Amino acid sequence: MLTSFNSWRSVWGRLVASILLLVALLVLVGRPAPTPAKPPEATQGSLDLAAWHLGEEPPISLAGEWRYYPGRLLGPEAFGGALAPTGSEWVRLPALLNQPATGLERGPARPFGTYVLELKGVPAPALYALKRINLLADVRIYVGDELLYERQKAPGGGYGNDPNAAAFRLAQAPERLIVQIRDVDRERLATFDAFLLGTERQIQGARERQLAMDLFMFGSILLMGLYHLGLYVSRRKDPSTFYFGLFCAIIALRVLFTNEYYILTLLPDLSWRVVNRVEYLTYYLSLPAFVRFLRALFPQEVPRWAARGTLGVSLLASAVVVVAPFGVYSQTLHPFDFFTVAAAVFIVTAIVRAALKRREGAIAALIAFLILFAAALNDILVSAGVIQSPYVVHFGLLAFIFAQSFLLANRFARAFATVEELSDRLLVLDRLKDELLAATTRFVPDQLMRLLNKDSIVDVRLGDQVQRRMTVLFSDIRAFTTLSEQMTPQENFNFINSYLGQMGPIIREHDGFIDKYIGDAIMALFDGTPDGAIAAGVAMLRRLEHYNEGRHHAGYARIEIGIGINTGELMLGTIGERDRMEGTVISDAVNLASRVEGLTKEYAAPLLITDETLRHLEHPERVAVRFLDRVKVKGKSEPVMVYEVIDGDPLPLRQGKLRLRDRFERAAALYQEGRFEEAQALFALCLAEVPEDSAARAYQERCRLRLTRV
Structure with a gap:
């Protein structure tokens, strides 16, 4: 901010120095006229x-x-x-x-x-x-x-x-x-x-110089006006550019209709009545345009009533010019001259007040008025023969308009500098926002917000909820408590984070999201069909094989996990209180998924799903499963059928299970019917061919216990 202020101060310092140099040149050029300075005058004809x-x-x-x-x-x-x-x-x-x-x-x-x-x-x-x-x-x-x-x-x-x-x-x-x-x-x-009398070259040269000056003034002022009108079109929030552009356009038009009346060269058939009316109108309408411009710059120093009053008087005088004959509207000239003088005094007073209050651009506006006043004073002194100097009121007017244009350009430059500074800050804030959102997604998944129909975390409110059919995946490390007791706290966290770092990306790769971590356990949700959840479970088991190889090479024991998957209707939403809330899922489908994950320990089967999940598969032919058990669940009248997904097993074991799938399912059915001896015999045949079938071994042991009790 200090750099911007110093830059602003140096710009205005150069402008003031330039104006002082211009005044010095005028003083040198406008030297006292030599004697005799006064030309002869006609006397007695x-x-x-x-x-x-x-x-x-x-x-x-x-x-x-x-x-x-x-x-x-x-x-x-x-x-x-x-x-x-x-x-x-x-x-x-x-x-x-x-x-x-x-x-x-x-x-x-x-x-x-x-x-x-x-x-x-x-x-x-x-x-x-x-x-x-x-x-x-x-x-x-x-x-x-x-x-x-x-x-x-x-x-x-x-x-x-x-x-x-x-x-x-x-x-x-x-x-x-x-x-x-x-x-x-x-x-x-x-x-x-x-009349003026001189040599032909003098008279013609004077006219040509006046025409050149008129055209120069017209072109310069018109270009300034069009430029600022264009700025207003591109940025309508700042009306000062519109009023200044309008003022310049009116003054440029007036140049064509005064002095050498160049408009008659362009339009030789134009009526003198039109020329005269335009000459009056451009004078009357330029004043309210300029007052409006100053009000846009200094709204506290130029009140609304002053702008409206000036506009009202000008429009009234202009209406008289348009509808009345010359003899009537010419009578408005001198009253309007007095009104203009009063307005000029008010304007100078307002600008001085603005300068004293250090309003932006007030000093430049005041200097511009002083330039115009100095130019007018120079011409008055030249006309009176007090000094010998060229007439410079046209240059004074051009310098006045240029100073106002410089003021607006400086305002725009400062605005652009502010925009650039704000843009840089916005980029920083945007980066921080991205980092914050990235951080929040670690706690509140994007998928959760999408399911709640929210664009970002800031839109989430306590109590937001939605009900839909989803698939729940539970996974857990077996015997983690025993494993944890053998490690220090630091080793526990390092191990859990290392393991979760392997499994979390797999869930996201299959269009799921992690609802929560429960110690070493993972609860994940999958929208749509359950195919992605099963594919994620299979991929987790295969990734676990590579992870265990790394642990083995590092001297650590292998770990095993169990994965349970269930599909059903659930309520997804936010719970908590004003200063602390979190997303959660409420449904017996979640409890059943957790129950199924627990069965993986009983049967030593790593990946189990329910019949509801199997029923909703979009491509069941791509999933290799076998019936495992029928489970009684609290809150349900009918038992839940549980299936083992064997796609995640090592290839030899997977091939053996597929080959003996019918025999295994027949044995499981006999067990459900209470025919334990026949079931035990079939499970024994399965184990004879595939000794690594942990589920068949668990069933065989259960049959033995049943027969022993009998």
Whole structure:
């Protein structure tokens, strides 16, 4: 965590250092303007440019006092004599030509007349250009005796798509500029802004630079907007990326509809009314988008009511722009300007509070506002002639948006770093979980949880249970008590664990699971048909042969085991109390399996099964069995038939038992009928051919005891 904090601090340190360097460069570039810094200005209808070196100095604004002839349209011929026409007055330009219609009044200020400016000291011969700015009216423009430009209202009304700013090439040095105004657009605020005069290269270069700047701003801001909108699509939990992307998209659209109005180059048939409305709408809608963005970043400092209030005012003003004529919606501009200033003060205050509380990204947002403010202040000082510096408000806006983008990128970087850290932790936890689950399966088998319809041990609850038909396998080491008394405690545990380590995997290999260990005994369960249980029992006996060989080579005595298998309905579930529970099986089928395992000692037969198990075998032809005995069991009215599985015997013994199976079963039947003498004779014949048949020997001894009692 400390490393992440140091990394975050170093990133913001580099950002602050970069901004300080930018401010220093602006200070160096924005040096005090040399004297004289102020260009000449028109006075009493005349502008002397003798001291202004056109081509070397920037293009000059033809602002100032123009001669105005109200109500008269005068052409160049009227000024050909030595005396100028009378009846004029002085008017300062730029000026408002009309008062737009509001529905209550129509009050044009100067809708009809001629404006004249005499130009003196313009050097020749040079190629000059004149740039007209924001003049919506029926107009004629003369330079000297030449008609330079004329525009009239279209038959359907309006002025078409004439650009708001246009440049005109002059064939000679201008001496007089005459502008005839016949009618003005009363649906739009018409102003007579100043003309710009300069060399053709200056005017054209200025326009191209402005276009290049507009396109650069448009492309850069639009790409930022699309990028952050894409981030929002991929991660909708963070709304800050959506609002910032929306803000960038609105600002990018506004760039096309302002300055050089590049949108008219792309869409020359687009109506000026649409252009003007979009210009207003992009201004009005950008504010709530940005406030929403800040609320997403600093929800405690920017309350919900501020975001909703800003949105409400902006939507109201936008609705007026959409439905009302220009004369009405233009009246919303100045009130909204004041609202924007108030919102800006609130925003700065909120960001300062966030910075004081060390909110993430607050310092960057504050610095971004300072950059934009410094750029705007620079342009104001340049316009006032206080300093000589390029106009940088566009760069300030771009830097402002870039800083916000950097803020979001840093948030995402920190989020990704957190995700990576959490992913690493999750991997560790996942490994620990796997180890824990692996450990729990040693105590609670996976098969038990599956039978209880549980996904993991954490889902198991006290009292969970299920009833189904299963096969129970009991195995036990014969004479283990005697064997155990000959070993130390450590040797006892080593021996038991060694033996169980041989037998446990066999049960799992045959789709069974160990329900519990009872000392040296194993209780295992098999779902489905009992074929797997019998196969597991046979495999255990064969593995025991190899295990005994190892014990023999190590100097230990051989061991023998007995295996009893029974199939029946049982209840499988969990018992215990809140802090200690375990899985268990409740059924007389379990007791019978244990009883059958006990019979293996009486008959010295290693693997016995019940008739219920034999009856449910899926492939009985694969199992070699012989009838062994009929046993009375507590709780059952009928005796249980027990069979010996001889597949686990050594090959010679197995072959002998199979060959004499009918004789053995006939002898066992005679014993069940009480015909002990005949049974004894048949068992004797079996032993004569297969002396290793322990079950036949046990029966023979039982027959002898019965006959002795008689």
